[in-house]
Amino acid sequence: MKEFLAWAKQKLNVDKRLIALYCVVYFLWGLGMNQFGIEVEIARFTYWWQVITCYILYMVPISLLLRGLPFHTQYAYGLIAMGLLEFGGYVLGTSYAYPNNIIDQLFTERNFALGMALFFALYFPLGNWAVGKLYRFIFKGQTG
Structure with missing residues (x-):
């Protein structure tokens, strides 16, 4: 457990600008995806502020x-x-x-949450790639 906590502390010890950029990108991404889900009637959050709890805080x-791990990992x-997030959201009725x-x-109704989880799992490697590119562009070659 000590090793994991040390590893996590090191991974989370990053430039505050990088964290801010993640928050902005993920917040806008979350708002956009929630609105898309509403427009095409796939799914939505029960409350708009869940974008903050899910996309930023989680x-x-x-x-x-x-970040820094291979795409497949x-x-x-x-x-x-x-x-866990999809399952919890539908069980609790917050989604x-x-x-x-x-x-x-x-894919049938029984596979809905699985399909959503399979899709949204792509957010982590794609989000890390996009935020990394934006960060290097905005802050000219610096690494977070």
């Missing part, structure tokens, strides 16, 4: 822990993280899946 720290750990949505139609 996904940003996980992204920071996973980030995806695998991201799948676990998103599986709403529209009846007979396109994912239900393609």
Whole structure:
């Protein structure tokens, strides 16, 4: 356990500007995805502020822990993280899946949360890649 805590502390000890950039990017990404889910009637958060709790308070720290790992490793750990988040959201009723949505139609209603977790697990490797590129662009070659 000590080794894990030391590793996590080292991974989370980054430039504050990098953390701020993650928060901005993930917040905008979350708002956009929630709105997209509403527009095409796939799924939505029950409350708009869940974008903050899910995308910033949950996904940003996980992204920071996973950054620098290979794509497949980030995806695998991201799948676990998103599986727990998706399962919890639908069990607690804090997420709403529209009846007979396109994912239900393609993969059946029983596979909806799994499909969402499989898709959203991509956020970790893609988010780390995008934020890394933006950070280097904005701060001219610095590493976070």
